[in-house]
Amino acid sequence: MDLDEVAGRLYTVPPAEFTAARAAEASAAKAAGDVRLSRDIAKLRKPTVSAWVVNRLAREHPGELADLLGVGERLRAAWQAQDADALAELTQRRGEVTAKVARLARQAGGLSAAAATEVDQTLDAAVVDAGAADQVRAGRLARPLSYSGFAPAPAPVTAPRSEPSRRRGPSGKDAAAEEKARAEAEAREAREASKAREREEAEAAHREWAETLESVTREYDERAEKVARLERKLAKARKRLEEVRQRLQVTRREERHARQRLG
Template sequence: MPDVPLPLAQAMQRLYAAGLDEFMAVRSELVARTRAEGERAMAADIGKLRKPSVAAWAVNLTARQSPEVVLALVRLGSRMRAAQGRLDTAALTALRPERDAVVRDFVEAAVRETESAGRSLGPGAREEVRATAVAALADEGAGAAVSSGQLTRALSYSGFGEVDLSEAVARTASGAILTLVPGARDEGDRAGETAGDTAGDAAGDTDQPSLGDLEQALEAADSQLAQAEQAVARARERAEETRERLAVVERQLAKAREADERALEEVTDAVRARKQAAAARSAAEQALASGSTLR
């Protein structure tokens, strides 16, 4: 690292390029050197940068060592979002094999680069890497986060809305996400625009969903919603039945505990009576023995 003061962005890139076991030491070094150079505010910002999880570190390593895999992910994500925006279900269906291949390549690259760095990814971390790839396909911001090589935790996509990036990626002081993979965001946007333009030029207005198609999609959605509501109703009925059975069992358990307490009391009384009877018998035996001796 040069002796001259470093911009925060350069310090962030240096830090998140470090090995996972070296992160804390590199951060301390950067904080100390930046503070010594009189950049106290920058030193404070560096000190707040979070250590990545194993899965996030693997994604960051992949962005640096296999940028072509990340670029393919970003480009495909842009095309998929463009098709989704046009409600082009045929295009989305056609892209499914490519989607599966790109996600698989991304996970395999992460495993390969991690092993080259002397570590391994367990099943849980591999699943987090896969979930991060899916999130990058679904959301432009998630794609930029993956391209930055500065993730602090894995990403996930719930199937609707935007991907939650809070505390998930290191940012510059202005809040911007740095893009490590050259041209990832711009080329991804162009890929999406090209996909949309090509579809429109090739088939004109006929490629746009017709009113009948939209009505069919709405009917299908209504059917799915009705089925989901029925499933919810059945689940609630089963839950209610389970609660009722549980209440019966709890009442039976309470009665059993009461019976057990009464039984214990009866045992105590019986033991006490037995002791008294034994004492009376002993006294009678002694009295009988004494009478025999006097005769």
Template sequence: MAGEDAPTELGTVADELYGLPPARFTAVRNTHAQAARKAGDRPLADRITALRRPTAAAWAANLLARERQDEIGPFLQLGEALRQAHRALDGEQLRLLSRRQRELVQALSRQAGRLAADAGHPLSEQAVQEVEQTLHAALADPDAGAAFAEGRLTKPLSATVDITGRPTTGPVSDLPRRPPKKKPAEAAEDEQRARREAQRQRRREEAGRAGQQAREAEQEARAREGDAEAAQEDLDAADRHRDEAQRRLAALREQVTDAEEALRAARDDQARARRRHRDADRAARDARRQAGQAAAHAEQLTRGLEDGS
């Protein structure tokens, strides 16, 4: 919203606000100001906050200008004709145009009253009179007429003097003005230019998005290539670890085979030693028994010798 776009944003907000019934004006204005403040555009927020709620007569005049645009143009042209007649001192033309002025002012003020009543806000007699004053001022002063046609008045207008061909109402608004309406041919040409520019802008935006997508795709591809290289390094390291593990496993299996063979040999030795132990133990018992028998026999012979002597 900031910068060069601020007047446009202010004009857009003003268009919305001055088309609302006065009772809704303040709440909607504060909502827009808060949104501008949150967006970081404090100057725009302050300018929105400064927008004044329209009086009943100003609101009715705005409603008339918005709802009866096809009648406002001819009405304001009458003001220019009146100023020209006054400058030319054309009395007959002034009388005719003045009568037309009174008729149009009365007709348009009645329309403003009906529009306000249809919108649920009937006008007081004083407000109707202020609408008439606004219409007279719009005829007297081109700037006042332009402000009235824009439909963004905050208070009724009043002409300080009769029509003289010079501005008589003073400043009427500090809001950004809309550009003047153009002839159909100019408007059509502008519309074509705007369409062409919009197409070029879309193409620029599409090209920009495509370029951005291409850059992002290139970055993604490089990132994926980096991931692939890192994954290849991890794979190579895993292959080395596997080969080393296989070598260690083979060495361990060889050690297990040797250990199993050693175990079998030890078991064979154990079995042979057990058999030798059993045989030796049996032989020792037999020898001990024979030794006992021999000792008993020797003792018996010895006693027999002693008895025979």
């Protein structure tokens, strides 16, 4: 048993059951003598609902997810090559495949609007970023993903390929200003997204430790009550033992006196 194997099992478990399942896996590893693995298992983070839904897509619908990630790979290549025709075709295909995968994600029901948005953002991140695609494909997300950088988009295909660039001449300043404004807006969004993720991670960590605290407190109370019951039984047993000891002393004394009278 190794960490990858255990993580593969744990991230199939619904978030509500994750903490207990993780504790059981850590205990099993410790009982098997692998203390390091037990500690590593205990460090695995509980997934959010949206992350778990994406993980479930990777397990239950690998073909559809592979289609989406494949479109993303080709879209990134077309963007790199500035192939307007390919970008136009792939952008349309991206919308179709994304909609299909998003429907699959919502089939199980019970997904809040916020969680559904996080699922969509994670899928978008996987399309435009190769690293995010690898994480989604692995099916072991603990948190939803987002991408705030410059992503492949249909904008480059709005002008015909034969049309000369509008970034020259008098319009160059306007284009540069727009580019600067866009970069600043993306930087602000990246900072805000980073702060939001940090806040979300802190809240998730607190919730997880609060759940663990509740579980450990309950276990402590149960064991303390059991010890108290045993101590009460032990006190009664000691009292009965003392009574029998006193009877034994009296009996021994009387037996000795009776033996003396015989002599």
